[in-house]
Amino acid sequence: MPKKGIIAVISGFSGAGKGTLVNELVKRYGYAVSISATTRPPRAGETEGKEYFFKTKEEFLQMIKEEKFIEYAKYVNNYYGTPKDYVFSQINSGQDVLLEIEMQGALQVKKNFPDVSLIFITPPSTAELKKRLINRGTEAADIIDKRISRAVEECSYMDKYDYIIVNDDLDKCIIQMHGLLQSLHFTKNNQKQLIESICNNFSSFLL
Amino acid sequence: MPKKGIIAVISGFSGAGKGTLVNELVKRYGYAVSISATTRPPRAGETEGKEYFFKTKEEFLQMIKEEKFIEYAKYVNNYYGTPKDYVFSQINSGQDVLLEIEMQGALQVKKNFPDVSLIFITPPSTAELKKRLINRGTEAADIIDKRISRAVEECSYMDKYDYIIVNDDLDKCIIQMHGLLQSLHFTKNNQKQLIESICNNFSSFLL
Numbered sequence: 001m002p003k004k005g006i007i008a009v010i011s012g013f014s015g016a017g018k019g020t021l022v023n024e025l026v027k028r029y030g031y032a033v034s035i036s037a038t039t040r041p042p043r044a045g046e047t048e049g050k051e052y053f054f055k056t057k058e059e060f061l062q063m064i065k066e067e068k069f070i071e072y073a074k075y076v077n078n079y080y081g082t083p084k085d086y087v088f089s090q091i092n093s094g095q096d097v098l099l100e101i102e103m104q105g106a107l108q109v110k111k112n113f114p115d116v117s118l119i120f121i122t123p124p125s126t127a128e129l130k131k132r133l134i135n136r137g138t139e140a141a142d143i144i145d146k147r148i149s150r151a152v153e154e155c156s157y158m159d160k161y162d163y164i165i166v167n168d169d170l171d172k173c174i175i176q177m178h179g180l181l182q183s184l185h186f187t188k189n190n191q192k193q194l195i196e197s198i199c200n201n202f203s204s205f206l207l
Numbered sequence: 208m209p210k211k212g213i214i215a216v217i218s219g220f221s222g223a224g225k226g227t228l229v230n231e232l233v234k235r236y237g238y239a240v241s242i243s244a245t246t247r248p249p250r251a252g253e254t255e256g257k258e259y260f261f262k263t264k265e266e267f268l269q270m271i272k273e274e275k276f277i278e279y280a281k282y283v284n285n286y287y288g289t290p291k292d293y294v295f296s297q298i299n300s301g302q303d304v305l306l307e308i309e310m311q312g313a314l315q316v317k318k319n320f321p322d323v324s325l326i327f328i329t330p331p332s333t334a335e336l337k338k339r340l341i342n343r344g345t346e347a348a349d350i351i352d353k354r355i356s357r358a359v360e361e362c363s364y365m366d367k368y369d370y371i372i373v374n375d376d377l378d379k380c381i382i383q384m385h386g387l388l389q390s391l392h393f394t395k396n397n398q399k400q401l402i403e404s405i406c407n408n409f410s411s412f413l414l
Contacts (some may be wrong), residue, residue, distance in 0.1 A: 126405075126409045127408075152406075155405065158402045158406070159402055163393040163395065164401060165393050180390040182383075182386055186370040187370055188365075191370075195362075195365050195366055201333045202333045
C-alpha cells in the first residue's frame with residue numbers, strides 16, 4: 001500500500017496570487033488539484049471535467065443528499081462543491097491534492113476532515129494588494145475598494161488556518177509552499193499508518 | 208525587528224539517531240541547540256557552557272523558584288533542566304533553536320509553551336532499532352532488551368507529538384528535518400506578528 005497523499009486547502013485574500021501559485025505547484029511538482037462541481041452553466045471554452053464538473057440542480061442536490069461533497073456552498077443561485085470521490089481516489093493512490101477554496105468552505109472541510117491542513121496566502125501588505133488589483137487592470141475602483149473591505153473581514157479567518165504564507169516573490173513562495181506541503185507528510189495526522197505500524201511492530205517484538 | 212526564530216523539541220526512541228541528526232543540522236544549517244543545566248558533576252573533558260551549565264543543587268533550586276526553566280526533571284538524584292534565558296535570547300535575535308529532550312520534558316514544554324513544535328524521531332522498525340543498538344557494540348543484551356521494552360512504553364507518547372519523522376537514511380532525514388523546521392516558520396503560532404501587522408495594516412487602510 002503506498003503512503004497516502006496529503007490534502008491541503010489553499011485560500012487567501014483576493015489578489016494574493018493563489019491561482020498562479022497553485023498552477024505553478026501543479027506544473028513544477030505534479031500536485032493534483034481538485035475539480036469542483038457546479039450548477040452554473042459552462043462558459044465559452046470551459047470543458048466538462050477540466051474547469052468544472054457541470055451538474056444540473058437536481059444532480060447536485062442528490063449528491064449533497066448522498067454526502068458526496070467534502071464541502072459545498074451556494075452563491076448567487078448556483079451551487080459549488082468539492083466532490084469526495086476524486087480527492088479520495090487521488091490520496092489513496094499516494095498523490096498529494098490541493099484544494100483552492102474560499103474561507104467558509106475551508107472551515108467546513110476542517111470541521112469534517114480535521115486531518116486536512118489549511119494554508120492561507122497573503123500579500124505582504126494592503127498597499128501591495130491594492131497595487132496588484134489595480135495592475136490587473138480589469139477591475140473598477142469601486143470593485144477594488146469592495147475587495148479590500150472584504151479582505152478586512154477575511155482577516156478574522158487568518159488565525160483559523162494552520163499555516164500562513166506571504167506571497168511577496170512568486171518563485172520564493174512556490175519553493176516555500178512546496179517545502180511546506182512536503183513537510184505536511186510528517187504531521188501526526190498524516191502519520192497515523194506509521195504510528196500504528198511502529199507500535200504494533202514493537203509490541204509483537206516483545207512477545 | 209527580525210522575525211523571531213522557532214523552537215523545536217526533538218525526541219525519539221533511544222537508538223533513533225537523534226544526537227547525530229541534531230549535530231548535523233547544527234553543522235550544515237546553523238541551528239542553535241539549547242544547553243541544559245545540571246547538578247551532576249562534570250565528567251572528564253566536559254566544559255562549563257558547552258556540554259552543560261553546571262550548577263549546585265542550591266543554585267538549581269533557586270532557578271526553579273525563579274521560573275528560569277522551560278522544563279526540568281530529576282533523574283537519579285540529579286536535576287536537569289533547560290534554561291529559558293539562552294533559548295529566548297536566541298529566538299528573539301531570529302535564530303532557530305533545537306531542544307533535544309526526553310518525552311516527559313517535551314510534554315512539559317508543550318504545556319507551558321504551546322507554540323513550540325514537538326518532533327518525534329523513529330527508526331523504521333524495531334528490528335532496525337535492535338540492530339542499531341547492537342551495532343553500537345557498547346551495550347549488553349539485557350540493556351538492549353530494557354531499551355526496547357522502554358520503547359514500547361514510549362510508543363504511547365508518539366501521538367502527543369506534532370510531527371513524526373522516520374530516520375532510515377541519515378542524509379535523507381537531515382534534509383527532511385531541515386525542510387520541516389523551515390516550514391515551522393509558517394505555522395499560525397509562529398506567524399502571530401505577521402497576522403497582527405497585516406490586519407492592522409488593512410484596518411488602517413480603511414480609515
